[in-house]
Amino acid sequence: MDLELKDKVAIVTGGSKGIGEAIVRSFIAEGAQVVNANRSTAEGEAMAAEYAAQGRQCVFVQADLSETDACRRVVDETMRRFGRIDALVNNAGANDGVGLDAGPDAFVASLWRNLVHYYSLVHFALDALKASRGAIVNIGSKVSATGQGGTSAYAAAKGAINALTREWAVDLAPHGIRVNAVLPAEVMTPLYARWLETLDDPAAAQRDIEALIPLEQRFTTAREIADAVVFLASVRSGHTTGQIIYPDGGYTHLDRKCTVSTAAQLQS
Ligand code: NAP
Secondary structure, three states, rough: OOOOOOOOOEEOOOOOOOHHHHHHHHHHHOOOOEEEEOOOOHHHHHHHHHHHHHOOEEEEEEEEOOHHHHHHHHHHHHHHHHHHOOOEEOOOOOOOOOOOOOOOHHHHHHHHHHHHHHHHHHHHHHHHHHHHEEEEEOOOHHHHOOOOOHHHHHHHHHHHHHHHHHHHHHHHHEEEEEEEEEEOOOOHHHHHHHHHHOOOHHHHHHHHHHHOOOOOOOEOOHHHHHHEEEEEEEEHHHHOOOEEEOOOOOOOOOOOOOHHHHHHHHHO
């Protein structure tokens, strides 16, 4: 299938590592030009150089997206370089464990890291997205549907992202802009690996989680998330909007009977 993304321009936030990096690479594999907006610099600059050597565009913009001016700068720089925006993928974020004990200031600070920049980027990119009849894909989390415990702010941010996906799909349908969300559950990324390392026995914890995933008892790959995102950003999903998609091997929704026997076998 030709996704018709050749020479289209996509902004990907947090595109230097993990799921964001996979999204950047999937867009470029389809011929798109990408602006990667990321807080740290090393991996983003290395990716930009790697693709420049192949004659491909993977522009790196250093930005801490918890600052509103940085969000504006990402859009301005994209317009300066390419003059258009066809897709915006809001991905940057982290489950930061700001729970009920952390207090209101920590809660609000987490929302700036995980939620407000999703709104700000759409706000600043709106004219360009209207001009291209572009697409927005928001990366959420299964936590928005299941809860997790100990992470009130992240759960609130991801819940709001589901709501905003529907809200913006309604707002922007008259302009031909589609808005969808992709919700990972268990994907091995630098962030996830850091969390596993905080546990007493990371390997055993990983095996326990894998046993709970109905399809093939394995984590979803970042590439599997990325390909779903890039498809949703493409005109080949031209009548899909306001959808919340879970590429998670059935982890969030399938009948617990699917996994109880596997988990029991592994524990015996
Ligand atoms: P990751 O490995 O930490 O990669 C995230 C990237 O985003 C990093 O390069 C990070 O930059 C960047 N970033 C984070 N906050 C930023 C900010 N304020 N401004 C600019 N860049 C920022 O994380 P991941 O696991 O790929 O997660 C990506 C998305 O998927 C997140 O929204 C997360 O909530 C969601 N998710 C992941 C999983 C999973 O299993 N991995 C499950 C559910 C949802 P630095 O290099 O500076 O850290």
